[in-house]
Amino acid sequence: MYIDQISVFVENKTGRLAGIMEVLNKAGIDIRAMTIADTADFGILRMIVDNTDKALEALKADGCTAAVTKVIAFTIPDVSGALYSVMGKINDCGINVEYMYSVMGKVSGRADIVIRVEDAEKAVKVLTENGVTLICKSDLCK
Amino acid sequence: MNYWNKEIECAPRSEIEALQSYRLSRTIRRVYENVAPYRQKMDEAGVSPDDIKSIADLSKLPFTTKQDLRNNYPYGMFAVPSSEVVRIHASSGTTGKQTVVGYTANDIDIWAECAARALVNIGGTKNDYVQVCYGYGLFTGGLGMHYGAEKLGATTIPASAGNSLRQLEMFRDFGTSIICMTPSYAISLIELMHEKGFKKEDFNLKAGLFGAEPWTEEMRKQIEEGLGIKAYDIYGLSEIMGPSVSTECEYQCGMHICEDHFIAEIIDPDTLEVLPAGQQGELVFTCITKEALPLIRYRTRDIATLVYDKCECGRTHVRMLKPQGRTDDMLIIRGVNVFPSQIESALLSVDEKATNYLLVVDRVNNLDTLEIQLETRPDMFGDGVKTLEAYTKKVKTVIDSAIGVGINVKLLEPKTLARSMGKAVRVQDNREIKNKFEKK
Numbered sequence: 220m221y222i223d224q225i226s227v228f229v230e231n232k233t234g235r236l237a238g239i240m241e242v243l244n245k246a247g248i249d250i251r252a253m254t255i256a257d258t259a260d261f262g263i264l265r266m267i268v269d270n271t272d273k274a275l276e277a278l279k280a281d282g283c284t285a286a287v288t289k290v291i292a293f294t295i296p297d298v299s300g301a302l303y304s305v306m307g308k309i310n311d312c313g314i315n316v317e318y319m320y321s322v323m324g325k326v327s328g329r330a331d332i333v334i335r336v337e338d339a340e341k342a343v344k345v346l347t348e349n350g351v352t353l354i355c356k357s358d359l360c361k
Numbered sequence: 362m363n364y365w366n367k368e369i370e371c372a373p374r375s376e377i378e379a380l381q382s383y384r385l386s387r388t389i390r391r392v393y394e395n396v397a398p399y400r401q402k403m404d405e406a407g408v409s410p411d412d413i414k415s416i417a418d419l420s421k422l423p424f425t426t427k428q429d430l431r432n433n434y435p436y437g438m439f440a441v442p443s444s445e446v447v448r449i450h451a452s453s454g455t456t457g458k459q460t461v462v463g464y465t466a467n468d469i470d471i472w473a474e475c476a477a478r479a480l481v482n483i484g485g486t487k488n489d490y491v492q493v494c495y496g497y498g499l500f501t502g503g504l505g506m507h508y509g510a511e512k513l514g515a516t517t518i519p520a521s522a523g524n525s526l527r528q529l530e531m532f533r534d535f536g537t538s539i540i541c542m543t544p545s546y547a548i549s550l551i552e553l554m555h556e557k558g559f560k561k562e563d564f565n566l567k568a569g570l571f572g573a574e575p576w577t578e579e580m581r582k583q584i585e586e587g588l589g590i591k592a593y594d595i596y597g598l599s600e601i602m603g604p605s606v607s608t609e610c611e612y613q614c615g616m617h618i619c620e621d622h623f624i625a626e627i628i629d630p631d632t633l634e635v636l637p638a639g640q641q642g643e644l645v646f647t648c649i650t651k652e653a654l655p656l657i658r659y660r661t662r663d664i665a666t667l668v669y670d671k672c673e674c675g676r677t678h679v680r681m682l683k684p685q686g687r688t689d690d691m692l693i694i695r696g697v698n699v700f701p702s703q704i705e706s707a708l709l710s711v712d713e714k715a716t717n718y719l720l721v722v723d724r725v726n727n728l729d730t731l732e733i734q735l736e737t738r739p740d741m742f743g744d745g746v747k748t749l750e751a752y753t754k755k756v757k758t759v760i761d762s763a764i765g766v767g768i769n770v771k772l773l774e775p776k777t778l779a780r781s782m783g784k785a786v787r788v789q790d791n792r793e794i795k796n797k798f799e800k801k
Binding site for chain 2: 229
């Protein structure tokens, strides 16, 4: 039901992102979804990969600060207003969304969304009750 | 040439030394009788007050360090009962405990005398308007110069530090002619002048006393040109008195020490041997008129040189050249004394695992900057920005309040900081004036 997301601390200097991609490439990791949050001083790279354990191991061996967080992913029809409808339901229940991003690699007709919320259990309940299809770990990861 | 106290300031060396000898032997007798830690130190060294007859006997006496003040916190080194003490000042210490100093009414008067001499040294008279822009409070800068300016009979403007725009307005409106502040504050006021459209011609400034932190000849030039004044160096430390232990005269060739009140020596910081005149080493002071806290052979940790040559100004008191560094790890950041150990204990109180850090000191546009670099760990990190921002904010708040000066917190990736095989390098000082004494 939940998906493992890897967060990596990235110092704000040239070449760091390329360095991390190199590490993942060497480990044969496929990135399925990603986003970067940046502040004036540093960035956080968040991603969902096909093999979390292996990616984590490679990153830590390279000396990166990385941590795993549980997030929720769901799929919606690729039509205008679909995301609004889901977010409306989440909002109605007073669930605060910390951040949200989309999965890369499009399947025709659908859009895959990753969210991180304060109350994950409640969010899962709201989504399933409203007929939103959750994405399982096996859909994204090996 | 004007003097505040010509008879003393221009006395022949033989007379100064005779006066010092007389005052030294009396002071030693007094501290032996009234200050238990000194009695113990002297007994251990096998020296009795009878052995100290002149300044030639000074080297028989044990040294005093900041640690002695800390061990006897707060009043254990005082030589008079509290009923005689009229004022307390304090400066930051290494372990959170402050260094506390006290003054009798007579001490305050002598301090004012020294500060008045400092102002006359740089051309001050009772017709001047002296704006004191050092902080008022436990720091000795503000009140020290304040009493000196009043003693001189000048019009004293107790502006204290901060509120920079108003400082400039007072320069303009109050006819300020002499200013006292840290050199870095002067530089920031000059920047504000340009920003707000003030010109030096708007002011009536003629001279300033700048101290409490190291500064360069380049800064002197910048201040002199920026404000249209002559900029003079002033030295002091609360343990001995406060500002005006020594001050430059108009020839700007070293600071005359008030030798009728303080005996200066230069020692080798390693062997503790007294060095011959003209050699660079650690500056040591003995107070010979102080009543409340007469420190004996106090090790300042400042590296300086004493010059006994005759000065053009006619004053015979020895000059000390601008301190060239320190023998301990104390940093002076924008005039505030900071010990790396204070920062470390503040940091560890927030995060006991944050044992790998680096302090980076720099001077940007003539203002000191202090940054602490920390490596991130998965456990302090969660998944994001909020956790880390809250972490850096907390570290900053706790360190700022521990050291009294703003620090910038920078997070690094793990294993970015160099690992040392021996003693870890915790401080990187990129400023032109280094704090550390590098032996030739």
